[in-house]
Amino acid sequence: MDGKHMQIGEVAARTELSLRTIRHYEETGLVTPSARSQGGFRLYTENDVARLMVIRRMKPLGFTLDQMRDLLDATDRLDAGPGLDATEREALLERVRAYEQAAAEQVDKLRTQLSRAEDFAATLRARLPEHAPPSH
Numbered sequence: 654m655d656g657k658h659m660q661i662g663e664v665a666a667r668t669e670l671s672l673r674t675i676r677h678y679e680e681t682g683l684v685t686p687s688a689r690s691q692g693g694f695r696l697y698t699e700n701d702v703a704r705l706m707v708i709r710r711m712k713p714l715g716f717t718l719d720q721m722r723d724l725l726d727a728t729d730r731l732d733a734g735p736g737l738d739a740t741e742r743e744a745l746l747e748r749v750r751a752y753e754q755a756a757a758e759q760v761d762k763l764r765t766q767l768s769r770a771e772d773f774a775a776t777l778r779a780r781l782p783e784h785a786p787p788s789h
Contacts, residue, residue, distance in 0.1 A: 658688055658696035668705045675705065681718050683708055683725065714759040724752045
């Protein structure tokens with residue numbers, strides 16, 4: 654990382670999260686800005702953006718804030734690395750595996766929902782006269 658700091662507006666644009674959401678994640682302890690400017694503005698790094706992207710990807714899969722916090726803790730500790738003994742490392746990896754499995758299961762459920770929604774939309778389309786233009 655080049656140590657470049659970004660203000661919250663740039664982070665919001667890059668993550669497609671609202672300022673309010675980013676501040677909420679700070680208040681809940683999920684993502685703390687890496688620094689503050691002399692004027693008190695929140696300053697974020699690429700690592701902070703990466704954390705926000707993990708959260709953004711977990712949210713639609715139904716993970717709770719506590720689960721997000723737990724996964725981020727596990728990955729932070731794995732990334733910190735060399736001081737971990739083999740048992741602790743394996744326990745952390747097992748936590749990450751459990752989240753991966755839960756995410757995969759949720760993706761399968763969403764695929765099923767999407768397929769049903771597509772079938773429903775096709776059923777409705779089939780009932781419309783062919784000469785009628787779509788109204789979307």
